[in-house]
Amino acid sequence: MAGVVERVGFDVEELAPGDEGFGYIRKDTIQFGANAEHVSAHVRMVARRPAGLSWEQAAGVPLAGLTACQPIKRVAVRAGETVLVHAAAGGVGSLGVQTAVALGARVIGTAAARNHDFVRKLGAEPVTYGPGLGDRVARLAPEGIDAALVFVGADAVDTSPRLLGRPDGLASIAAPEAAEQGPARHSPPGPGDGRPGLPWGYTGSGPGALATLIGRLVDRLPPGRRSRPCPHLWRQG
Incomplete structure (x- = not known):
């Protein structure tokens, strides 16, 4: 998912209302998903949206x-x-x-x-x-x-x-x-299960891990290709 932070919990320091974020909402119980106007997520599941990604690209990047x-x-x-x-x-x-x-x-x-x-x-x-x-x-x-x-x-x-x-x-x-x-x-499909050795230290629990991962990719791409980190877009409805 990708969107603008509307509210945060009282002890959240990594993000603030108005920040643009994206992430993979992985909860203990698979429920509700992210196809909605508002979704809740633990702070460890959300990172700031890199400037080189559109909203659609940012939403499509985390899982794949x-x-x-x-x-x-x-x-x-x-x-x-x-x-x-x-x-x-x-x-x-x-x-x-x-x-x-x-x-x-x-x-x-x-x-x-x-x-x-x-x-x-x-x-x-x-x-x-x-x-x-x-x-x-x-x-x-x-x-x-x-x-x-x-x-x-x-x-x-x-x-x-x-x-x-x-x-x-x-x-x-x-x-x-x-x-x-x-x-x-x-490596089973998915973003990681907490075991060591996952991408660039991502274990599914560290705030900012998504930003680090995707930021490295976006920053290293030549400027003319930064519009293509996530090449396909499917619309529902």
């Missing part, structure tokens, strides 16, 4: 963005590395691409041919998924890849290990069997 960044953190993507992102044109994958690019990585992204131009705009080199994917990636990266981020099902997990240059470079949000591929990591 935090989901994308979990595996990026877990495989420790670094500048200069080559990263393969599966489902690069999807809601989660497109944010994963931009985050990895912002960290200085070279990104190869799988997508249908009709989405290749979109993937290029995100800063990645597109490659068509399907039979022969491993060979196509190997031609683009003959020295191998350093990390593979799987935002789609098991087929992508099966393709990735032989391309990897390091055994701990595979992470998936969609296929638990990734954990069976040696030291690979499985």
Whole structure:
């Protein structure tokens, strides 16, 4: 969700009425949601809206963005590395691409041919998924890849290990069997569950964690691309 703070609790110091905020409202009981004119949230779930994001983009970023960044953190993507992102044109994958690019990585992204131009705009080199994917990636990266981020099902997990240059470079949000591929990591979808090692210290409890996470992405994007951190918008009704 994204909106303007109307009221705060008596001991809230991080935000004040009139502040523009966004966040992921995660409560102990899944109830009511955020599709409303007014919503309540614990202060740890809300951060200031970055100036580079529209209201629609800010509302769309937290769940998909935090989901994308979990595996990026877990495989420790670094500048200069080559990263393969599966489902690069999807809601989660497109944010994963931009985050990895912002960290200085070279990104190869799988997508249908009709989405290749979109993937290029995100800063990645597109490659068509399907039979022969491993060979196509190997031609683009003959020295191998350093990390593979799987935002789609098991087929992508099966393709990735032989391309990897390091055994701990595979992470998936969609296929638990990734954990069976040696030291690979499985990161369930969502913004985190309080365990250590989540994106840039985000544990679901620290005020400002969302601002830190998204701020790093927005600040590192070239000015001409800051309008695209969240590429898709669906309207209800």
